[in-house]
Amino acid sequence: MLVGERRQKILEVVNSGRAVTVEELSRILDVSPSTVRRDLRFLQSKGLLYRTHGGAMPPVLSSYEPSLVEKESSMVEEKEAIGKYAASLIDEGDTVVIDAGTTTIHIVRNLMVNKAKIVTNFLKAALEVPHKPDIEVLLPGGNLRFSTQALVGPVAENFFEHIRVDKAFIGTNGITLEGFSTPNVLEAATKRAMVRCAEKVFVVSDSTKFGKESFIRFADIDEVDCIITDWHLPDEEVERYREAGLEVIRVKEGGTI
Amino acid sequence: MLVGERRQKILEVVNSGRAVTVEELSRILDVSPSTVRRDLRFLQSKGLLYRTHGGAMPPVLSSYEPSLVEKESSMVEEKEAIGKYAASLIDEGDTVVIDAGTTTIHIVRNLMVNKAKIVTNFLKAALEVPHKPDIEVLLPGGNLRFSTQALVGPVAENFFEHIRVDKAFIGTNGITLEGFSTPNVLEAATKRAMVRCAEKVFVVSDSTKFGKESFIRFADIDEVDCIITDWHLPDEEVERYREAGLEVIRVKEGGTI
């Protein structure tokens, strides 16, 4: 069997959604474990699977932190509606920070203004900002996290500590009455810096994140001005956050309110 | 049998969906393995099949081979060879700067090391660095230029002024005995900062840039240690730059010297 053929078979097995062991692949493909390991290393370097001790699994299942591909596939309509509405809040000439995430990407895709300064630590977003003469895209420096395409670390934090912007749109993995949280320490630190550099802070998040608490808290409830979420969030939940002093906006399908 | 006819038959076999070996094709078509390899090489260069050690397979099956779709710009083979050779100059554990450009992208695609720190102002390159645990990708901040996907401006320059790296690989649009030049003012300033932060400076450029002078000069001839170019550059030209104190490396096709 040819090298490429074999690697293709490995991808078929792994991307069918299940995890597989080195020993198993070695048996199926009739090659030594060494060879299987070499192949897995190669495929991992291309980002096509995730290597774990003893075997491999699809990249989307790689950790408790869902990858971009997976997350983008769930709640897409809701996220798009949220992004569209959030984009409508950006005024001509504004300077705004846009966080990394599967919801925030829809903000830049729906940008309406002709003049603005967009600051983002999200490479995917930076590349999707509409090309207009008076729209400027600024990136902080930092370490690139492959899984989320976000720039993080001390360089990024330092950048945000030295700028002031009109509005920040932040994504999150968990929302409770205590605050907002995310699974990754580095990204949390960056989000914290972004929150602090903005005049007005918006959290954009679909309704499934409410009531969940992730690993690290990056903002207290009173550090955020407004939550933009979708139509599924129940009234009583909205009420609780309003009583805590936040503005809560539930967008309807299509991004209206 | 005519050449075109034979190649057509190869495509029929391969695009029927299965992988095929050189030996098998040699027998079917009744030509030598050398000829089969020549045909396969030709067909691969057209993106019509994917070559793997020992044979070939349809391009759709080789989802891990991205370079098939992008044969857009000129001097692709030369640039790839230059990039491959430049990549081989990066040692384990090095910290290197990689500039934006159509040649430099091939450096990251051919990275061989397992441990390195890659600093680049080129978003496309940052996203194509192989995912390995000890390879770190660092971006300077800055303004994003849409046309080149490069980060430029004062933020980027300031970043490079405050770091030191082992090697820098810089692209250029013009090379004369006076120095190196590029059309855009902002990018020139960034290149200048990159040149100054590196222990050893390599310029990577295909041979068509020699003798041309672009708008802004970003480095004098003595600020660069080595030029890596392709096999088309004539001997007398090489000699001129060597007399000026530069190392000039002409890579052969495939990235060897």
Add this chain to the structure above:
DNA sequence: CCAAAAACGATCGTATATAATCAAAAGTAA
């Protein structure tokens, strides 16, 4: 926490595939 077991990466010798080279053959044009 520790120790046994499993999996790992690195390395090496062997086998195979490949590109580069060259000379012969076949085709082309004068």
Add this chain to the structure above:
DNA sequence: TTACTTTTGATTATATACGATCGTTTTTGG
């Protein structure tokens, strides 16, 4: 015919793939 180019197959040095081994790291199960 001759001079020239293209195509081909044989040759050879180089590159790549592979499995086995071994010392190290990670996981597991007390």
